Amino acid sequence: MKPGVSVEPSGTRFCVWSPDATQTWLCLFDAADRETRLPMLRDADGCWHVEAAGVGAGARYGLRADGRYDPGAGLWFDPDKLLLDPYAPAIDRAFRYDPVLAAPRGEGGDTAPLMPKGVVAAAIEPLPQAPPRFASGGLIYEVQVRGFTMLHPDVPEAQRGTIAALAHPAVIAHLQSLHVSAIELMPINAWIDERHLGPLGLTNAWGYNPVSYFALDPRLAPGGIAELRATVAALHEAGIGVILDMVYNHDGESDAQGPTLSLRGLDARGYFRHDAEGRLINDTGTGNSIACNAPVVRRLIVDSLRHFVAQAGVDGFRFDLGPALGRMADGFDPQAPLLQEMRADPLLADRIMIAEPWDIGPGGYQLGNFGEGWLEWNDRYRDDIRRFWRGDAGTLGAFATRLAGSSDIFGSGQTRSVNFLAAHDGFTLADLTAYEHRHNDANGEQNRDGHGENLSWNNGVEGVSDDPAVQAVRTRDGKALLSTLFATRGAIMLTAGDEFGRSQQGNNNAYAQDNAIGWIDWERRNRDLEAHSFALAALRAETPDLRGTAMLSDADVEWLDEHGQALTIGQWEDPARRRLTLRYRASGVAICVNGDTEPCRFRLVDGDADVDGRSVALMRPAR
Template sequence: MSGGGCAPVIGATATRFSIWAPDAEQLWLCLFDDADRERREPMLRDVDGVWHVELSGVGAGARYGVRADGPYDPAAGLWFDPDKLLLDPYAPAVDQAFVYDPALTAKRGEGEDTALLCPKGVVVAPSMPVPARPPHFTPGGLIYELHVRGFTMLHPDVPEALRGTIAALAHPAIIAHLKQLHVSAVELMPINAWIDERHLGPIGLTNYWGYNPVSWFAIDPRLAPGGMAELRATVVALQDAGIGVILDMVYNHNGESDMQGPTLSLRGLNARDYFRHADSGELINDTGTGNSIACNQPMVRRLILDSLRHFVTQAGVDGFRFDLGPALGRMTDGFDPHAPLLEEMRADPVLADRVMIAEPWDIGPGGYQLGRFGQGWLEWNDRYRDDMRRFWRGDTGMLGGFATRLAGSSDIFGGDVTRTVNFLAAHDGFTLADLTAYEQRHNHANGEENRDGHGENLSWNNGVEGVSDDPVIIAARRRDVMALLSTLFCSRGAIMLSAGDEFGRSQQGNNNAYAQDNAIGWIDWTGRDREIEAHAFTLAALRARCPDFKDIAMLRKEDVAWADERGRAMDVAQWEQPERRCVALHFLRSGWTLCVNGSAEPREFHLGDDRCVTVASRSLLLLDPLPR
């Protein structure tokens, strides 16, 4: 691809700025001093629609924005308004966080200048790229999803000044915990600079999760006051401990929202090409956020690829998880697993070996694409999540589905290897503990009259909705959480654990805590359930020793034998018995055995060689190989 924008380039005597805005009539590069006084420099347009200016005396640390003038016709995707200060899409850093203000949404000629409301881009001195090396990630390993802020805000061992930041993840207490879980890679929820949705401010809330980005390059200063250098140092510390770093990236939409949203960057420069539009001119909303990025427009592809390379070369990250992943492959006639952007990601010399994980669904037509991302991609497996929840909830007829998911979901991924990311809970939905304590969502704190979030969670409450002081109910919930954790750690292929689920954290029944930057969303380290945590550590150690679970090769008949409690091979009739909830899985090559008892009573399992073990109700038992 020729032309295109790029991050400011610092030369020997001047810095060069380049911005793509082919429909604009004029662009200005706007520099700001320490008193926020503005200096405007006109930019010149080249034949590719890229505007340039080279300024002497401007170097690292300079704060800048962009203004664009041209036709104003929002219905046609033209939003040019020189009163709106815009963020350069390639700005490598911002000087402060975005804060929503209604003035950012004003029509041309009806509002005030937004320079004092908007963060400025910051020119950053070039640094040596991180030396290229293979990703720190074991196929079939444990991915640990965490929110940078909420993970350490209440951690007693992390110094208060570090809490809530990326740097806190490098603290020895954090790394020690991750190593006890045998974490292969941490997956950081979005760290790019984001803005609140407009409905949150009036009800006293903010966007906590960060899935509303304005920049795909700049890190939000609330999470990393030290910017890219902070991320880089933390990645090194984690990798030195054998733990990779995966970033959750949001390319399906941006924080400029719908027609009533703020003008912050892409919209003010070239909305017609950056966003997908219907033939009628309306914004397409396949994301539920108001806009959808045109990911396969050539210059948008370039921007996305450049931003991914930026985090690999400048911070050394090991991979990426993509929110609402079908957006990356959407063409005019629907999702294509061989869309240009996906093919370029596979072929890119910087990105080709990185871990790539798709959330394989969005709400657009044909948006559910589980199993279709193809070679080189891992995929969040919601069929695993749902079938395992149904089994442990007690639904009938689920043993076959349980076994298929446990073995790598060959019905979804086929082929010789599984590309599944098995998970039971994620940031979006109930925590693992709340899954066993709430049948209904309790999102009242979100200010939407409990209408937001998933309505059907395949959850159960063990007899009482919510908090209980009944020791019988508490024991039943702890047993169920431990069974769910056992299931996850004993599943074939990559697994994902949401931070805090290893010790029973709760969000008080809130299954959509995106706006809860408080005790609901933060992890309570002092109140963790030590019994559940010890169970998780034991499971992690067992998984590390047992080769069969981390293997990503599809199980074949010669690899495994399925048996009932009497030690007899399972036949078709047994698999189809609606009430059957017990099975033993014998790994023939390694000699390990997994006994599953999903019934309400203890069960004896006969394993051959005169062995017989009792498996507690609603639990799993993993047995070491017999001495040979």
């Protein structure tokens, strides 16, 4: 039987999987929040179902399940806990953490007043399938939906911080100036705050703590799936694709002391991974790990992905802690059932699939191992490029390898690298050149959270500086970093605001900063850096060599020193060398890199190029 909600002429059929429950109930709520409970019937496969006559679109509901309560054995049945249907297409309000949600059975009382209710959605016609909007070697623009437009002066105040704001003409014009191929939306599914944030006066701003894999968070999408669908359509009209960041590795119910909201109360043993003693496995650092390759979970995940393609027309997905999707009993397997089912599904087969190829579990670092059809976040690109521009000795060879597509990671053929210098997790691009150390005191964890080593530098002054000379040097370094990114082989990713120097005041873990630290300040953006980014984007868009994804060979390019001579082995191995030219043989396009502080004249076939210290020049022969 199909899980979830099916609206029929006579009413609505509800179905949920809970094989160990002794009884489940559908709980309907009227406008005054009065509850009506309908007992559900169990079939042979452990699915409980009921048809509610006369119930249609807009009805609010939840579930309750009874059975054995033994958390040590993975059994959390508690009929006092109202549960969200894992397939609920929408919820009536955002989640708010309350200790009662985590109370042991018999101690907390009814949680219905604290829980968002699922909302029965009216059926909408699925969108016709179309090829994904994403150009090979294109620019992915990572967006934290709320913080992106909260301070945008052109977006109407009532629309700021929502998915609908992304369709505003001013926002689309900015994306087009950057030649964005696809925006990647950080999690938009309904989430709940981690329990330690409330006492600190903080809230989760990033959404990496989901409760639902279907329902959108009402704070970001007050118009629900229709709002996402309309925004995707507007972006498609502008030639821009949409990628959703999905978190299937864990849910917001956390560890054994966490709240019971949905999966835990229905079938914790089936939905979560447990060790031999029955304890929750925590390969995610969040308290639990979803059993992604259990049959019922595979179906849930694939159905969720199909939902967003069919109902909203999204072009692809980025998977947080991607190895979780391929974890089997013996570790990560790129041929795991879930990964195979995703690629075999006719609605998903051509979608863009991007892995964050690491988690904290055993064998969790899997960069380069997801295989054909997958793009992968490349943290070695991030680190090697940062080391070079920081001035670390002996980094020229690694810098060149990353510039050329990271063949040491992805082999021959096409690179699958998503190259990035900064992401939501870590320093912003501007803070990378202004802070040598993290400054996370606002997170309330005594500056212990976030990355300790950021491969960053501060140009002599830690943090904000009003000195024009310091500001000029930081802008110069920002330009060099951005120029390197836009000259790199393969897909590139830019986190929103890094193109004009956004800062998080040195906070490299701003997940709980739904405020000025995490919001993009559009009024104070660095216009010089922004203009440089626009020029780089235009150059990349009109230069096929810069957008290529095929691995480079000696037949394609030559590596030269500043005198126009082929780099020797001795020069490659010289730890002090910080200059090189990559020149495409057929087109003559050249990338001149001067990592030294002094300016240098580079000799090229078509004429010389003067390159300032710590700068990159992208040269094309005159037409």
